[in-house]
Amino acid sequence: MEILIKNILPGEFYKRDTLEVARDLLGKALVKFKGPEMVGGIILETEAYYGQDDPASHAYGGKTPRSEIMFGKPGIAYVYMCYGMYYLLNVVTENEGKPGAVLIRALKPLWGIDIMKRRRNANLEDRLTDGPGKLTIALGINKQDNGVDIVTGENGLYISDYKTGGNSLKIIATERIGIKKGEDRPLRFLIQNK
Numbered sequence: 001m002e003i004l005i006k007n008i009l010p011g012e013f014y015k016r017d018t019l020e021v022a023r024d025l026l027g028k029a030l031v032k033f034k035g036p037e038m039v040g041g042i043i044l045e046t047e048a049y050y051g052q053d054d055p056a057s058h059a060y061g062g063k064t065p066r067s068e069i070m071f072g073k074p075g076i077a078y079v080y081m082c083y084g085m086y087y088l089l090n091v092v093t094e095n096e097g098k099p100g101a102v103l104i105r106a107l108k109p110l111w112g113i114d115i116m117k118r119r120r121n122a123n124l125e126d127r128l129t130d131g132p133g134k135l136t137i138a139l140g141i142n143k144q145d146n147g148v149d150i151v152t153g154e155n156g157l158y159i160s161d162y163k164t165g166g167n168s169l170k171i172i173a174t175e176r177i178g179i180k181k182g183e184d185r186p187l188r189f190l191i192q193n194k
Contacts, residue, residue: 004029004040007161011151014074018093018100022048023189025091025159027169030107032139033156039112039139041129042162043104047176048187049090051099055181059099069147070099077157079136079146086133087142091150091159105132106190107139 009028014021023046031040051059051070058067058080069078070092078090078101094100107129109116116128116138129135136142141157148155170192175184 004031004160004162005153005158008151008153008158009075009161011073011075014091014093014151015095016093018048018050018102019187021091021093021100022046022102022187023171023173025102025104026171026189026191027162029110029160029162030104030139031111031156031158031160032141034140037112037115037140039109039115041107041110043106043159044108045104045106045188045190047103047105047189048093049101049103054185056176056179056185057099057101063099067099070101071097073149075149075151077141077145077148077150079141079143081143082133087136087145088132089136089139089141089145103132104135105188106130107135109138 025043025046028043029040030043049057051057054060059070063071073096074092076092078092079087082088089104090101092101109128120128120138129138145155145157148157150158172190172192173186174188175186176188
C-alpha cells in the first residue's frame with residue numbers, strides 16, 4: 001500500500017478542464033482509511049459536471065451554500081446526499097473561482113473487500129461498488145468527508161496513480177445518467193470491458 005501513498009495525485013491533476021480530469025481518473029486507485037480499515041479499488045466510471053452552462057450541475061444557478069465548494073480549490077472532495085438516501089463522491093476540478101466537479105460512479109473493488117461486503121450487507125463482489133451510492137456505502141464515505149483535501153490524504157481519503165500494466169485503457173464516452181437536465185451531453189466516461 002506504500003506505493004499508493006507515494007503516488008497520490010497532485011493538485012495540478014485536478015486544476016484542468018473537468019472533462020479531461022473525468023477521463024484521466026479512470027484506472028486510478030480510490031482509497032479510504034477509516035481507523036485501521038483500508039478499502040478501495042480502481043475507478044471504472046466517472047461523470048463530468050461544469051458550472052453555470054451545465055443545467056445538470058449544482059453550480060448551474062451560481063454560487064449557493066451547497067455549490068460553493070465547486071468554486072473552490074481543486075482536489076477537494078464534494079460529498080452530498082442524493083435522494084435523501086445516498087452520499088455521492090465528487091472531486092472539485094478547474095481553477096479556483098471556476099466551478100467543476102467529477103462524480104465517481106463506479107469502482108473495481110481491490111482492497112478491503114470483506115469490509116465492503118459487511119458495510120453493504122452484500123456478497124456479490126462485482127456488485128459492491130457498481131453505482132455511486134453503493135460505492136460510498138462500501139467505502140464508508142459520508143458528509144464528514146465533504147470538503148476534505150484528497151491531495152493531502154486528509155481524513156484518509158485519496159486518489160492515487162495505480163499502474164495495472166498492459167495496454168492503455170479503452171474509454172467510452174456516453175450521455176450522463178440519472179439526471180433530468182443536460183443528460184444529452186457525452187460527459188460520462190467508463191472503461192470498456194471493465
